[in-house]
Amino acid sequence: MDMHQLTRQLQVKNDSKIVLLVADGLGGLPQKPGGQTELETAKTPNLDALAKQGVCGGSIPVKPGISPGSGPGHLGLFGYDPLQYLIGRGALEATGIGFALGENDVAIRANFCTIDSTGNITDRRAGRIPTEESAPLAIKLREVSIPGVEVFVEPVKEHRFVVVLRGSGLGGNVADTDPQATGVPPLAPRATNPDSEKTAEVAAEFIKQAKEILAGQPKANCCTLRGVSAKPNLPSYEEVYGLRACAIAVYPMYKGLARLVGMDIVGQAQTLDEQMAVLEENWAKYDFFFIHFKYTDSTGEDGNFDAKVKRTEEVDGCVPRIMALKPDVFICTGDHSTPSMLASHSWHPVPTLLVAEHCRTDSCESFGEQECLRGGLGQFEAKYLMPLALSNAGRLNKFGA
Amino acid sequence: MDMHQLTRQLQVKNDSKIVLLVADGLGGLPQKPGGQTELETAKTPNLDALAKQGVCGGSIPVKPGISPGSGPGHLGLFGYDPLQYLIGRGALEATGIGFALGENDVAIRANFCTIDSTGNITDRRAGRIPTEESAPLAIKLREVSIPGVEVFVEPVKEHRFVVVLRGSGLGGNVADTDPQATGVPPLAPRATNPDSEKTAEVAAEFIKQAKEILAGQPKANCCTLRGVSAKPNLPSYEEVYGLRACAIAVYPMYKGLARLVGMDIVGQAQTLDEQMAVLEENWAKYDFFFIHFKYTDSTGEDGNFDAKVKRTEEVDGCVPRIMALKPDVFICTGDHSTPSMLASHSWHPVPTLLVAEHCRTDSCESFGEQECLRGGLGQFEAKYLMPLALSNAGRLNKFGA
Numbered sequence: 082m083d084m085h086q087l088t089r090q091l092q093v094k095n096d097s098k099i100v101l102l103v104a105d106g107l108g109g110l111p112q113k114p115g116g117q118t119e120l121e122t123a124k125t126p127n128l129d130a131l132a133k134q135g136v137c138g139g140s141i142p143v144k145p146g147i148s149p150g151s152g153p154g155h156l157g158l159f160g161y162d163p164l165q166y167l168i169g170r171g172a173l174e175a176t177g178i179g180f181a182l183g184e185n186d187v188a189i190r191a192n193f194c195t196i197d198s199t200g201n202i203t204d205r206r207a208g209r210i211p212t213e214e215s216a217p218l219a220i221k222l223r224e225v226s227i228p229g230v231e232v233f234v235e236p237v238k239e240h241r242f243v244v245v246l247r248g249s250g251l252g253g254n255v256a257d258t259d260p261q262a263t264g265v266p267p268l269a270p271r272a273t274n275p276d277s278e279k280t281a282e283v284a285a286e287f288i289k290q291a292k293e294i295l296a297g298q299p300k301a302n303c304c305t306l307r308g309v310s311a312k313p314n315l316p317s318y319e320e321v322y323g324l325r326a327c328a329i330a331v332y333p334m335y336k337g338l339a340r341l342v343g344m345d346i347v348g349q350a351q352t353l354d355e356q357m358a359v360l361e362e363n364w365a366k367y368d369f370f371f372i373h374f375k376y377t378d379s380t381g382e383d384g385n386f387d388a389k390v391k392r393t394e395e396v397d398g399c400v401p402r403i404m405a406l407k408p409d410v411f412i413c414t415g416d417h418s419t420p421s422m423l424a425s426h427s428w429h430p431v432p433t434l435l436v437a438e439h440c441r442t443d444s445c446e447s448f449g450e451q452e453c454l455r456g457g458l459g460q461f462e463a464k465y466l467m468p469l470a471l472s473n474a475g476r477l478n479k480f481g482a
Numbered sequence: 483m484d485m486h487q488l489t490r491q492l493q494v495k496n497d498s499k500i501v502l503l504v505a506d507g508l509g510g511l512p513q514k515p516g517g518q519t520e521l522e523t524a525k526t527p528n529l530d531a532l533a534k535q536g537v538c539g540g541s542i543p544v545k546p547g548i549s550p551g552s553g554p555g556h557l558g559l560f561g562y563d564p565l566q567y568l569i570g571r572g573a574l575e576a577t578g579i580g581f582a583l584g585e586n587d588v589a590i591r592a593n594f595c596t597i598d599s600t601g602n603i604t605d606r607r608a609g610r611i612p613t614e615e616s617a618p619l620a621i622k623l624r625e626v627s628i629p630g631v632e633v634f635v636e637p638v639k640e641h642r643f644v645v646v647l648r649g650s651g652l653g654g655n656v657a658d659t660d661p662q663a664t665g666v667p668p669l670a671p672r673a674t675n676p677d678s679e680k681t682a683e684v685a686a687e688f689i690k691q692a693k694e695i696l697a698g699q700p701k702a703n704c705c706t707l708r709g710v711s712a713k714p715n716l717p718s719y720e721e722v723y724g725l726r727a728c729a730i731a732v733y734p735m736y737k738g739l740a741r742l743v744g745m746d747i748v749g750q751a752q753t754l755d756e757q758m759a760v761l762e763e764n765w766a767k768y769d770f771f772f773i774h775f776k777y778t779d780s781t782g783e784d785g786n787f788d789a790k791v792k793r794t795e796e797v798d799g800c801v802p803r804i805m806a807l808k809p810d811v812f813i814c815t816g817d818h819s820t821p822s823m824l825a826s827h828s829w830h831p832v833p834t835l836l837v838a839e840h841c842r843t844d845s846c847e848s849f850g851e852q853e854c855l856r857g858g859l860g861q862f863e864a865k866y867l868m869p870l871a872l873s874n875a876g877r878l879n880k881f882g883a
Contacts, residue, residue, distance in 0.1 A: 082565040087548060134515065439823065441511055441830050443855055459831075459861035461546055468547025472829040479827050480544060481551035481564070482574050 084468060085321045087480060092323035097409035097474035099369045103158060104396045106378030106419025108431040108450060112386055119386060119421060120432055121449035123393035127400035128413060128448040131436050137445040138458025139430030140466060142417045148428045154416030155338045160467030161315060169253060169310020175243050176337030178235055182312040187251045187280055189244040190308040193301035200266045205259060206240040207301040215239060218301050225290040230283050244287065252277030253311030255284060267305050317343025318369065322471060327363055329356045330373035339371055353395060357402040364406055381419030389421050410473045411436045430460050437473035485869060486722045488881060493724035498810035498875035500770045504559060505797045507779030507820025509832040509851060513787055520787060520822060521833055522850035524794035528801035529814060529849040532837050538846040539859025540831030541867060543818045549829045555817030556739045561868030562716060570654060570711020576644050577738030579636055583713040588652045588681055590645040591709040593660065594702035601667045606660060607641040608702040616640060619702050626691040631684050653678030654712030656685060668706050718744025719770065723872060727770035730757045736774040745772060754796060758803040765807055782820030790822050811838045811874045831861050838874035
C-alpha cells in the first residue's frame with residue numbers, strides 16, 4: 082500500500098481550499114559562518130507572523146543529500162515520489178518549453194551537429210550555433226513528413242531543439258544517437274525495448290529527411306536525438322487526492338509540470354501581482370492552488386545573495402493577498418534550496434511553513450532555516466507534504482478501524 | 483532486508499524486561515492558539531521526571547498526515563509496518579469483540595437487513611434494530627449447520643454481528659453482498675480469487691439457512707456479509723524479536739490485536755490498578771509487557787478536554803508501580819493522537835518517552851508535545867520503536883561486521 086493508494090482510499094471532498102506557494106529554490110546558506118541565509122536576512126513580516134501561528138519544518142526534496150532538478154523537486158511537492166515517477170529527459174524538455182504532451186506522444190531532445198562528407202561528426206553541437214540561426218532551421222524541419230505519424234519540431238536554444246512524434250504504437254525506449262565523440266557517424270536509432278521498434282524506425286526516417294533538408298548548411302547539417310521518452314504516466318490530482326487543482330505560474334516548465342499531474346493552467350500572469358489577481362479570480366473554481374515564483378531560484382543560481390533576499394521579500398509581500406482569501410491550508414516552501422553561495426540547486430532541506438486551524442503550532446518565532454529546525458513538522462520528505470495538507474484540510478478519512 | 487528480517491537475524495536473548503505503556507490517543511491539541519495540550523496541561527510529575535532522565539520524540543503512527551484506526555496504530559507500535567500488514571475489516575471486527583481467530587478461520591461482518599416478499603432489500607440495516615432484539619437473533623443463527631465447516635455467530639450491536647467460518651480451504655477473498663442500495667436483492671457471495679470459491683459457497687449456504695431461520699421476523703429477515711477476511715498472517719513477537727510477550731489490556735480490541743502478534747493475554751484487570759497488579763504477578767514470566775489504557779482516547783473522542791487531562795494524570799499515577807519493578811526499558815506513548823478539539827483520531831505525531839540506561843538523554847524537561855519536538859528520538863515512524871526498545875534492552879547484535 083503506497084501513499085497514493087492511501088489517499089485514493091481515504092479522500093473526502095469538502096469545501097476547503099489549499100494554497101501551495103512555491104518560492105523556487107527557497108532554501109539558502111549564510112554568506113559566512115555564523116551569518117544568516119537569504120531567507121533569514123530578508124524582511125518577511127508576513128511569513129514570520131504565520132510561522133508563529135502555523136507549523137514549520139524542513140522539506141527534503143528527494144532523499145537526504147540529493148539535489149533535485151525542477152522535475153523531481155516539484156513532483157515531490159505534488160506528492161509524487163520522485164524516485165518512483167521518473168520524467169524522461171525528452172518529456173521534461175518538451176514540458177519545459179510548454180509543449181502539452183499527449184498520450185500517444187514521444188518527446189525527444191535533439192541537437193544540431195556538423196558532419197563531414199563521409200558522414201562523421203566534426204562538431205557535436207554544430208559550433209554552438211546561435212539561436213537566431215538555429216531556430217529557423219528547427220522550424221524548417223517541420224517539413225519532415227512521415228506517414229501515420231504527426232511530427233512536431235520546436236526550437237529551444239542554440240544547437241538544441243525538441244522533436245515530438247505523435248502516433249499509435251510509439252514506445253519511448255530508444256537509445257541516444259549521439260555517439261558522444263567526433264570522427265564517427267551518429268548512431269542509428271535503436272529500440273531498447275520491443276515496444277519501441279516503430280519509434281526507432283520513425284526516428285531514423287526523421288533523421289534521413291532532416292539531413293536532406295539541412296544539406297548544404299555550413300554548421301547544422303545533421304542532428305542527433307537523445308532522451309527519447311513517452312509522456313510520463315502520472316495519475317491526476319483529481320484521481321489521487323480528489324482535488325480540483327490549478328497552477329498559477331509564469332514559466333512554461335512549471336506550467337508543464339503542473340499539467341502532467343492534471344492541474345489546470347489558469348491565467349496569463351507575468352508578475353506576482355498578476356498571479357494574485359488570477360488566484361482571486363479563480364478562488365471559487367478550484368480546491369487547490371499551486372502558485373510558482375521563479376526568481377528566488379534564478380537569483381540564487383546567479384550567485385546573487387542580495388537579489389535573492391529582495392526576491393524573497395517580494396514573495397512575502399504577496400502573502401496578505403493570499404491570506405485575505407482565508408485558505409484552510411496555506412503552505413509556503415520551495416522545490417529545493419538554491420544557496421547563492423553555491424549558485425546551484427542543493428540538497429539542503431527547504432524551509433516549510435504550513436498554516437491551518439489544527440496544525441499543532443510549534444515554538445518557531447519566524448520563518449527561516451534555523452527556526453524551521455525547531456519546527457513541529459520536523460524534517461520530512463517533500464512527498465509527505467500533500468498528505469499533511471489534505472489532513473489539515475479535513476480531506477482524509479481515518480486509515481483502518 | 484526489512485526490519486523484521488533484521489531483528490530476526492540480530493536478536494539476542496537476555497534477562498531484560500521491556501514495558502510498553504500505551505495511553506491510547508495520547509497526543510492532543512491546545513484549546514486555543516498558544517495554549518497547552520491535554521498532556522501539557524495534566525500534572526504528570528512521574529512522566530516529567532522520566533522525560534529528564536530518558537529520551538523523547540514524536541511517533542508518526544503510519545506516515546505523515548495519516549490518521550490511523552486502532553488496528554494500524556497498534557501494529558505500528560508493535561513494529562509491524564501498518565502499510566504492509568493490513569487487517570481485513572471482518573478480522574478486525576472479530577478481534578474487536580474478543581474472538582480468537584485461528585489459522586483456518588474466515589471472519590465476516592454481517593448486517594441484519596429487511597427484504598420484501600420478492601427478495602428485494604427494503605432496509606439495509608433492518609430498521610436499526612435495537613441490540614436487545616438483534617442479539618437473540620444472532621445467537622439463533624448458530625443453528626446454521628454446514629457440513630465440514632464450523633460456524634460461529636457473535637452478536638455485536640444493533641444490526642451488526644460477526645460470522646466466523648472455520649474449515650480447511652477457506653480463502654478470505656469474497657466480495658461484499660451488500661448492494662449498497664434498497665429495492666434490489668442482496669448480491670450473491672462471489673469469490674474474487676480462486677482460493678475463495680469454497681468460502682463463497684459456504685457463505686451462500688449460510689445466507690440460505692439464515693433466511694429460513696429468520697423467516698417471519700418483521701425487521702431482521704435476512705442478512706448481508708461484508709469485509710470477508712482471513713486471519714491476518716502476522717509473524718509472532720517470539721519469532722521476530724525473540725520476546726516472550728504479554729498484553730495487559732481491558733478492552734477486547736486491544737487484547738485481540740496483541741493476540742494477533744502472538745502475545746499472551748494475561749489477567750482479567752478492569753482498572754489500571756488491577757493492570758498494575760497483573761503486571762507485578764507476571765513480571766517473572768515475560769520479557770515484554772504491553773499495557774493498554776483506553777480512556778485517554780475515549781475522552782478525546784468525546785471532545786472532553788478536562789476529562790482527558792484527568793485520564794492522563796491517571797496514567798501518570800501508575801508509573802511509579804511500573805518503575806518499582808525496574809524495567810530495563812520503559813516506553814510511554816500512544817497509538818495515535820486523539821485531540822479533544824477534533825473529537826477524533828488525528829495524524830499529529832504522538833509524544834513518546836523511552837527510558838533506559840544507555841538511551842542518550844536529551845534536554846527535555848517534561849513530557850509533552852512541545853518538549854518532544856526537542857527530543858533525541860526526533861520524529862520517527864512508530865514501526866521503529868520496537869527496534870529502539872530491543873537495542874536499549876541489549877537484545878540486538880551488530881548488523882554486519
